[in-house]
Amino acid sequence: MASVASTAKVELKGVKKRFGNKVVLDGLDLVIERGQSLVVIGGSGTGKSVMIKCVLGILRPDAGEIFVDGQEVTRLGGRARDAYLRKFGMLFQGAALFDSLPVWENVAFGLIQGRGMGRRQARDIAFEKLAKVGLGPDVGELSPSELSGGMQKRVGLARAIAADPEIIFFDEPTTGLDPIMSDVINDLIVATRSTGTTALSITHDLISARKIADRIAMLYKGKIIWDGPTAEIDHSGNPYVDQFIHGRAVGPIQMEVKA
């Protein structure tokens, strides 16, 4: 079954996911156009990471459909799934670098293991990508544990773009970084999109969202409650979005605080 929206690169239709009694995604609908950068904002625990993991096949939705390039992907397996995953790059919140490998092998991992490229060629590409994110060749030989948080994020970004993927996911790309390093990461994310890559980022950092997004969507209680161009977020007319972007404790969004 093909997707209706032919310009959509990624499309989620009525995606539901629950863990035990907790409903995380409750019929989520979302479209990311080809070459677009969409940022999904929302509070902690609203299901942003679960949404990304469903698209990547790390989690299987309980209901709904996910289309990528018009192909329904929730039931993919074996080699078809491997081929599907080669379209993606992913920057994890904590970078998720492999401790047992030096930095350059982390960056080259997808090329060597996922695509069967020779180690020498993959190593050259890894150093080239590390240079793109502002890291010198000396860093390539270090262990991930020897790097600062900001450097780990940059290595994670180099790994995400190593295979020139069609779609890149950024999971909280600036969380835990100082404002200057956050801006460096934002600039690098903007730079990675010069080749027309489609990007989906999830964050609650509004400064980052305004800088890297073409469009912003807000996720609340498992559904997208607002979706529009970045420039319109300050005039969304949605009280939930207004409360979130202004960081007000008072409003329709009630924090679940246990006494």
Add this chain to the structure above:
Amino acid sequence: MNVFAHVGRATIGLLREVGRLSVFTADAISSFVRPPIYRSLVLKQIMRIGYNSLPVVGLTAFFTGGVLALQIYIGTARYGAEQFVPTVVLIGILRELGPVIAGLMVAGRVAAAIAAELGTMRVTEQIDALTTLATRPIKYLVVPRLMAALISMPILVGIADCIGVAGGYIAATQSLGFTGSIYLSTTVQALNHADVLSGLIKAVVFGFLIALMGTYNGFNSKGGAQGVGAATTNAVVSASILILASNYILTNIFNFFNF
């Protein structure tokens, strides 16, 4: 009523766990024959599981063999049957104590290490990162460890057998007044291929169980540092219990077939 509910919940939980373990095991075994085979990872794990376990297994086997000779002597001396000490030590080490002691030592060392490593990879999203890099975690993380354990354990047990018998020899000649040449010739005469083989078959089964429990518990750990700790404990406890239970079953099977 509450008692029934409690028993029911526990039963469902147990069945769910058995189901999960069965699916995990089937997935791991079916991945054995599917390419790619990560030979370098298998070799690396053989070094970790086999070679690095040699000191602890060797020392334990040596002292177990020595103690076995001393204890058997006490029993046989009551009936004037001290000449059977070399034979009983040999059979005890080859059939029982060699594989079981080596199995329990490796379970404590290796199952814990595997569970801690994979558990940390799980909670830091490194396993998810493997998936996004088009690499199957079962293939990359689980299969090399299972293969390495299957190869390493019989070799370890073979070495433990030799060291255990040597321990018995030293105890018998140094503390019990046995003549070295007579002890050795009795041992060689008593050597039976079925005794050796039954111990090695047990070693293969124990190796599989150790690696399976380590990988399964690590792979499914959750909840941060506490979850990794729980996974490590579960891996060691479940591997040890399974080793002792399967030892009983295998011994019964061997007895049934007069092997």
